[in-house]
Amino acid sequence: MWLLLPILLYSIVFLYVRHIYSHWRRKGIPSEPATLSWDFLCQAYRREFRHVEAICEAYHEGRDRLHGIYCFFRPVLLVRNVELARHVLQQANGHFMETKWDYVKGYRRFNLLEKLAPMFGTKRLQPMLLNTQDVANQMIHHLQQRELQGVVELDVQQLLRIYAVNIMGNLVYGLDVNNFEQQDHILNSFAENTAQHSNLQCFTLRGVPQKSTLTYRLLDIIQRNVEQREERGIIRKDMLQLLVKFRNGNDLGSDKWQVEHAIEEDKLMSIKRLAQVAEDLLQSALDSLASTITLTLYEIAQQPLIVEKLQAEIKELQSDGDGQLQLLEQLEGMKYMEMCVKETLRKYPPVPLIERTCRKSYTLPATKFTVGEGKTLMIPLLAIQRDEKYFSEPLKYKPLRFLHDKLKQSTQCPSAFVGFGIGGAQCVAQNFAKMVIKVALIKLLQHYDIEWDENAAAVVEVSHLPAPLITSPDGLRLKLKAREILAHSHYRKNSI
Numbered sequence: 001m002w003l004l005l006p007i008l009l010y011s012i013v014f015l016y017v018r019h020i021y022s023h024w025r026r027k028g029i030p031s032e033p034a035t036l037s038w039d040f041l042c043q044a045y046r047r048e049f050r051h052v053e054a055i056c057e058a059y060h061e062g063r064d065r066l067h068g069i070y071c072f073f074r075p076v077l078l079v080r081n082v083e084l085a086r087h088v089l090q091q092a093n094g095h096f097m098e099t100k101w102d103y104v105k106g107y108r109r110f111n112l113l114e115k116l117a118p119m120f121g122t123k124r125l126q127p128m129l130l131n132t133q134d135v136a137n138q139m140i141h142h143l144q145q146r147e148l149q150g151v152v153e154l155d156v157q158q159l160l161r162i163y164a165v166n167i168m169g170n171l172v173y174g175l176d177v178n179n180f181e182q183q184d185h186i187l188n189s190f191a192e193n194t195a196q197h198s199n200l201q202c203f204t205l206r207g208v209p210q211k212s213t214l215t216y217r218l219l220d221i222i223q224r225n226v227e228q229r230e231e232r233g234i235i236r237k238d239m240l241q242l243l244v245k246f247r248n249g250n251d252l253g254s255d256k257w258q259v260e261h262a263i264e265e266d267k268l269m270s271i272k273r274l275a276q277v278a279e280d281l282l283q284s285a286l287d288s289l290a291s292t293i294t295l296t297l298y299e300i301a302q303q304p305l306i307v308e309k310l311q312a313e314i315k316e317l318q319s320d321g322d323g324q325l326q327l328l329e330q331l332e333g334m335k336y337m338e339m340c341v342k343e344t345l346r347k348y349p350p351v352p353l354i355e356r357t358c359r360k361s362y363t364l365p366a367t368k369f370t371v372g373e374g375k376t377l378m379i380p381l382l383a384i385q386r387d388e389k390y391f392s393e394p395l396k397y398k399p400l401r402f403l404h405d406k407l408k409q410s411t412q413c414p415s416a417f418v419g420f421g422i423g424g425a426q427c428v429a430q431n432f433a434k435m436v437i438k439v440a441l442i443k444l445l446q447h448y449d450i451e452w453d454e455n456a457a458a459v460v461e462v463s464h465l466p467a468p469l470i471t472s473p474d475g476l477r478l479k480l481k482a483r484e485i486l487a488h489s490h491y492r493k494n495s496i
């Protein structure tokens with residue numbers, strides 16, 4: 001009897017697992033044989049399993065537009081075709097709605113992200129260009145203080161992470177914080193790489209909320225700041241101001257920055273919810289901003305001709321007496337830099353996978369397959385953008401491919417560039433992200449030449465966790481050499 005019990009238990013578990021792992025075969029969807037190997041379990045336990053890379057492999061092994069995979073015990077449908085993915089995310093919005101941004105007021109349900117989208121419009125971003133440049137100037141000042149005979153050698157990945165934290169601290173938390181100097185500030189905890197911790201969770205326990213231990217301290221900052229702006233009428237042209245305006249039911253599309261105060265009952269969002277939105281923006285922004293700037297530098301450092309071309313484009317920019325750019329359009333006009341940023345996002349998309357849970361069953365166009373309620377659909381942006389079918393020599397860094405891509409687009413199919421998302425699921429903050437990335441690159445290349453050590457290339461390893469991260473112990477160690485013309489720059493003179 002006592003022997004029978006474990007055998008029975010083992011058989012039940014075995015049959016259950018086998019049932020799960022035959023899901024795609026039963027549905028008639030091509031899939032690879034699922035295994036739960038000891039090797040995989042050990043890697044998962046040590047947090048060394050790279051789920052993004054594994055999903056890309058599955059993509060490349062597949063042959064059809066749809067391919068069934070298993071993320072641990074979860075059957076997931078991989079969409080291997082850009083047009084189909086675009087169609088699903090564009091047309092079938094009601095079926096694959098994300099509930100994270102659901103917001104209920106009275107009897108009505110809104111998508112909060114749609115309501116907040118005007119925050120990232122050109123009109124709103126224009127004044128934030130100055131704050132962004134101030135933060136970039138702090139970074140240059142920090143580098144200049146570390147120079148030894150005009151050269152500074154450091155881990156650029158860490159530098160840019162602090163830059164991203166400072167940007168979000170400044171614009172979302174309304175703080176004039178400089179984490180390059182002030183290392184004990186609460187926001188400095190975000191300068192450490194958090195990506196590694198979320199790796200396994202993305203693969204297995206998607207949907208389980210991750211509560212940051214810093215949440216309550218961040219709530220305090222927001223609370224203080226919101227009260228100051230509402231009660232004392234303080235105006236700071238940043239994202240927090242726009243969130244406070246939204247909370248008070250003000251129009252985000254208008255030119256005004258001043259908050260028109262609403263009575264407590266009419267407020268659209270509690271301070272706690274506002275703090276949650278701020279933290280979501282912070283989390284969405286940090287890895288993506290820091291990794292895109294870092295990996296652009298990593299790639300261009302190996303191709304001095306690209307650096308020269310960028311520096312020539314930067315030289316053409318008109319700035320005021322303090323070396324500050326005045327107009328956002330100037331950034332938009334930088335065609336070559338735009339192509340470089342796009343090429344980085346193609347090769348290293350910060351969001352390498354888009355996942356959607358089906359809320360209402362949906363039959364995929366031109367197929368007989370219906371995705372059932374609760375089932376997961378995945379669009380592997382990284383694998384698509386590294387597919388030879390869409391981009392020739394996908395592992396080569398070639399910004400000019402987007403010049404040709406543009407010409408091709410008008411006659412052939414739309415681009416397979418999906419770095420900022422696909423269909424109706426594009427990043428709401430893409431203009432903001434491009435502004436922050438370009439300003440950092442402009443300031444760095446204006447002040448420094450990059451020296452690339454061939455031996456360093458051999459040790460640089462990029463992993464997707466899920467955002468791309470240089471996992472080598474030294475990060476991205478680069479030598480930055482002050483440029484002749486700009487050695488002892490304007491900023492230094494002004495800041496003394």
Ligand code: HEM
Nearest residue numbers: 281284285288292350351354419420421425427428429433
């Ligand atoms: C290079 C930088 C960035 C890239 C490539 C990028 C890419 C993306 C992509 C592909 C999505 C769609 C995800 C999905 O459909 O599931 C997305 C969503 C989003 N992005 Fe970005 N993003 C970037 C920067 C930013 C920044 C700086 C912010 C905030 C200020 C931001 C805020 C958001 C938000 C709030 C969403 C919606 C997320 C959600 O639904 O959970 N992104 N982004």
